Amino acid sequence: MELLPVHTPDGYDPLELLKPLAAALAGEGPAVAPHAVPGQVFEGTLPNDEIAAVISTSGSTGTPKQTMLSVDALAASAMGTAFALKAEGQWLLTLPVHYVAGFQVLVRSLFAGTQPWVMDASHGFTPESFTKAAAELTDRVRFTSLVPTQLHRLLTDPTPETLRLLRRFDRILLGGAPAGAALRSLARSHDLKITETYGMSETCGGCVYDGTPLDGVEITSVGGRLRIGGGVLADGYLGSASLTEEKFVFNSGRRWFVTDDAGDVALDGTVTVHGRLDDVIITGALKVSAARVTDVIEELPGVEQAMVIGISSEEWGSAVAAAIVGDVDAEVIRQAVHVELGAHAVPKAIVTLDAFPLLPGGKPDRRTVRALLERA
Template sequence: MELLPIHTPEGFDPLDLLKPLAAALAGEGPAVAPHALPDQVFEGTLPNDEIAAVISTSGSTGTPKQTMLSVDALAASASGTAFALRAEGQWLLTLPVHYVAGFQVLVRSLFAGTQPWVMDRSDGFTTKAFTDAAAELTDRVRFTSLVPTQLHRLLADPSPETLRLLRRFDRILLGGAPAGAALRALARSHDLKVVETYGMSETCGGCVYDGTPLDGVELRSVDGRLRIGGAVLADGYLGAPALTEERFAFNSGQRWFVTDDAGDVALDGSVTVHGRLDDVIITGALKVSATRVADVIEALPGVGQAMVLGVRSEEWGTAVAAAIVGDVDADVIRQAVHVELGAHAVPKVIVTLDAFPLLPGGKPDRRTIHSLLEHA
């Protein structure tokens, strides 16, 4: 089975990927492997002729892995999305296509037979570029996929035209990172049809929409860790059989992807994601949920975004630290966290940033933020 690496640097037209992707999905061409690095190496052999794409994970918390996605998995994801959204329509692409969320915009468009529109990313993600691109959509049914940082920027000081076009979308998929209570409330205040998604490259992107798994997707919580099963699962990692065996485990005759996320699954199948397992900070022998601390901070007036991480501390072993985007006094933050969660959860380190450093796919760069907090 052949693999077709496709370099997607700044200035690459994502629509140039449509033809080879269509051939791969039809079984008439090699699997496509979009990548941003000019020296990207693909080591290993594809296990079968059903692989249509190799997509690298974001690498937000470690070394990126090259995930093998089959025709059937991508088809199951596209059909599940159409069923969940109750329509197929025209998509606006705002994310790089070498990340699964951007790549899936092209996949869904091909299965739906619609023409995607591409936002100009030559200056990165800007409100003007998004507004200009959204104005070009022509279909009656319209979708887009954003990460929380993008939506935060769009709603920071929106023009009437930007809001009009945002409301025009039948659904705005929001994923890649937790949205946060403040952003969710802001989106509701503007009557935006936001759907929060949960998933990863190993599940062909989002596989849980507003807490409900897509058709054919099942989740289980094993000792508090989420596992995902169903037709959307990847075939594993290219050139990494040991890691594939570890993360794609068989149980009761079914294959499950073992995530790094904590969560609960209700009797009706609905899913609550609590955050990454490593978001639990043990400070002074007490456990602190970084996600809950961030939610408290983001609920404060003047705070746009918050990320809470653990940093090394001689006194505490690990200390709670918070990076925020916004304008709020540190004492106000400490007081709010103390009241809501207790003294042990109060951040010992607080850093205010103009904006979070981002990975190319739009996710906050956790490692860079952690370094900033460590050296504050």
């Protein structure tokens, strides 16, 4: 089967992707491969004619992988979302379409038969551009997908019109990174209809909504590592049979994607994601949960966002380090973590930033933050 690479640089109109995407979903055209890198080469052979899209992973913690998504997987994801939201409607696109969260806005719109509206991102994501775009939606039922950094910007000294339009959305999907206790509380205080999602390119985007797997999705925890099964799974990685075999495994007659995330699954199927497995920092032979330290810091007055990372240390092997956005004294942070979690969890390095550096898809750039902390 043929593959149609589609360059989606700044200024590209994502709606131009709708026609070739519709053809791919109908089996009447080549699979589409939206990408942001000029001249990007997609190496490998598509395994079958059912592949509709090749989407890059975010690359937030490593080299991006080219994930093959079939018509059936994309359909299962779109239908699962409609079932979870109890409606189909018009979507506002605020994210790049070469990442799965933005791409899925187009997919859901095609399956729902609705016309998405695209925010002008020529000057990046701003509350002004979001508000202007949200005001253009015409359908009675309205949805959008945001990453936490975007919502944080929208709720930092928002105008009445921005708040009015945010409340007008029937549902705001929030994913790509943990929202954090402070942001969740702020969203609730403004009566926003937020649904936190968990998923990745390999699962056609979000497949767990507010801890509940989408219809047809099954989650299990093996040795504390989450595995995902169901119709939303990708067919593997283009040009990487060995990695496909490693990450997509068969067990008990079912196919599973082995994530890099730690988590638990309750008896009723509810999923709790604790963070990436490598977010467990072993410092001085003691284990520290980066997620728990983050929660403690984000509960402090004056802290808007926090990111906790393990950095190399000659003395400790790895040391706990924290980057924050906000206005709080470093000693207050250290005392709070010491009281809640113990001396071993106290950050050895703390940096304060005006905002987290971001990857093109809107996720925090962890590697850049780690480099800043290593130099602190």
